[in-house]
Amino acid sequence: xxxxxxxxxxxxxxxxxxxxxxxxxxxxxxxxxxxxxxxxxxxxxxxxxxxxxxxxxxxxxxxxxxxxxxxxxxxxxxxxxxxxxxxxxxxxxxxxxxxxxxxxxxxxxxxxxxxxxxxxxxxxxxxxxxxxxxxxxxxxxxxxxxxxxxxxxxxxxxxxxxxxxxxxxxxxxxxxxxxxxxxxxxxxxxxxxxxxxxxxxxxxxxxxxxxxxxxxxxxxxxxxxxxxxxxxxxxxxxxxxxxxxxxxxxxxxxxxxxxxxxxxxxxxxxxxxxxxxxxxxx
Amino acid sequence: xxxxxxxxxxxxxxxxxxxxxxxxxxxxxxxxxxxxxxxxxxxxxxxxxxxxxxxxxxxxxxxxxxxxxxxxxxxxxxxxxxxxxxxxxxxxxxxxxxxxxxxxxxxxxxxxxxxxxxxxxxxxxxxxxxxxxxxxxxxxxxxxxxxxxxxxxxxxxxxxxxxxxxxxxxxxxxxxxxxxxxxxxxxxxxxxxxxxxxxxxxxxxxxxxxxxxxxxxxxxxxxxxxxxxxxxxxxxxxxxxxxxxxxxxxxxxxxxxxxxxxxxxxxxxxxxxxxxxxxxxxxxxxx
Numbered sequence: 001x002x003x004x005x006x007x008x009x010x011x012x013x014x015x016x017x018x019x020x021x022x023x024x025x026x027x028x029x030x031x032x033x034x035x036x037x038x039x040x041x042x043x044x045x046x047x048x049x050x051x052x053x054x055x056x057x058x059x060x061x062x063x064x065x066x067x068x069x070x071x072x073x074x075x076x077x078x079x080x081x082x083x084x085x086x087x088x089x090x091x092x093x094x095x096x097x098x099x100x101x102x103x104x105x106x107x108x109x110x111x112x113x114x115x116x117x118x119x120x121x122x123x124x125x126x127x128x129x130x131x132x133x134x135x136x137x138x139x140x141x142x143x144x145x146x147x148x149x150x151x152x153x154x155x156x157x158x159x160x161x162x163x164x165x166x167x168x169x170x171x172x173x174x175x176x177x178x179x180x181x182x183x184x185x186x187x188x189x190x191x192x193x194x195x196x197x198x199x200x201x202x203x204x205x206x207x208x209x210x211x212x213x214x215x216x217x218x219x220x221x222x223x224x225x226x227x228x229x230x231x232x233x234x235x236x237x238x239x240x241x242x243x244x245x246x247x248x249x250x251x252x253x254x255x256x257x258x259x260x261x262x263x264x265x266x267x268x269x270x271x272x273x274x275x276x277x278x279x280x281x282x
Numbered sequence: 283x284x285x286x287x288x289x290x291x292x293x294x295x296x297x298x299x300x301x302x303x304x305x306x307x308x309x310x311x312x313x314x315x316x317x318x319x320x321x322x323x324x325x326x327x328x329x330x331x332x333x334x335x336x337x338x339x340x341x342x343x344x345x346x347x348x349x350x351x352x353x354x355x356x357x358x359x360x361x362x363x364x365x366x367x368x369x370x371x372x373x374x375x376x377x378x379x380x381x382x383x384x385x386x387x388x389x390x391x392x393x394x395x396x397x398x399x400x401x402x403x404x405x406x407x408x409x410x411x412x413x414x415x416x417x418x419x420x421x422x423x424x425x426x427x428x429x430x431x432x433x434x435x436x437x438x439x440x441x442x443x444x445x446x447x448x449x450x451x452x453x454x455x456x457x458x459x460x461x462x463x464x465x466x467x468x469x470x471x472x473x474x475x476x477x478x479x480x481x482x483x484x485x486x487x488x489x490x491x492x493x494x495x496x497x498x499x500x501x502x503x504x505x506x507x508x509x510x511x512x513x514x515x516x517x518x519x520x521x522x523x524x525x526x527x528x529x530x531x532x533x534x535x536x537x538x539x540x541x542x543x544x545x546x547x548x549x550x551x552x553x554x555x556x557x558x559x560x561x562x563x564x565x566x567x568x569x
Contacts, residue, residue, distance in 0.1 A: 022403075037402065062426070114291075117285055118292035122292050128548070129547050132417075136528035136536050137528075216417045223421070225528075231418070235422070236421050
């Protein structure tokens, strides 16, 4: 009981602190903007720990954060092997192939307005479908190893990136195109010097959506069959053995990998589209 | 009408590619069978056989359509082999989860807009959570709730709710903040209370954003319900059809379940789209 009470007191104190911080004069400084969500996150962890310990929640239902942290530190090699199998081999290779193919196809169909008119609605439609359902089929075709996971990722990221790139290639204004024309620039010069750079904000929008999809695709595809490593495999087998601390450890790794991947793409975007109004400091 | 022709062309091209791929991928099996039987095959034999295998590597489109027709229109709805039955299982979980997720998302968004402390502490996490593969926790939710004695619809609905929750929060916060300072000032000169300016200004102007995120949310809900059926070896629902199909090599069954899911998703998104158009038109906000 003492744990629960302590957790509640901690929660109340931190809640009060956050309200004070957000109403204080410094609430617009960068430090406070980082501090407030950090306090909120820590509070959730502390309350979780306190409630689980205080109420004696069994570990097969909800392990406390300390048990998860202990599990992460003791099984680093396993987590690393799973990470390499799922993220580096499955998600990343599929992401590169899928996004690369989507950009190439977008540039190819860009020359034909007819194809564009036809492919955009179809692509938009397919992007809204539960593509994850192709996972069992692709696992059947490409075997249990990472190739099938990469294939699922390719299918999942292809259409969002394609649709965004086609939209982006249309982003350069008629005036800018006319200017390239007066310079007597060839099609390829216009493409590389004007239209691809102008399309970058749109392309990166698609690439950012695709980061999450890639990781989801790689993990869920492993539910349909996998060699004896991989994050999705570990999650589904450890759930079966009620080793929930290991499941949470994998989820932590997945969350960190997902955020880091997204952050990396967002950082690249910042470097490439530094000229865009959304990236400029106001 | 100018858009129908290109779209139809693209769809026809996809179908043609599909038939070609079906012939190419299924031909190996046909040749193996013929070799074992010691029969010489002509090209037309290969073509007819690859179109009508029982467990093809890639079923031809008409096989999938036949299977869809057989398992929807020609089976009783209550039958375990009817896709309508399985579709309804998945749909009910989707709709329940979608309702929970949307309701909770809108409430949290209102809290975020009206409380600065909540905004600063919750919003970064809500945005960050969109970069996390949330679907990975689906098996755990199912098993944990199962051990607590909760089975069937609710665990799947919780996964659906979780997936539709964050898009709605992020979209709704954007929408509730969309009135500009001028409009808010006008409300203040009218001496409107916080409640009045919420009902008369913020909520109406958030509608376009709400519907956009509802479209994303309902598609995500369906994915959540399908994935929720995978890890437990469920026997009912579209996800279960895919799983059993992949266990027994019933490729046609997988493809028909996949298409049923696709049609369901298209219908759900379409319904939200129609609602959006009607509502925004009544509110005078359509372009």
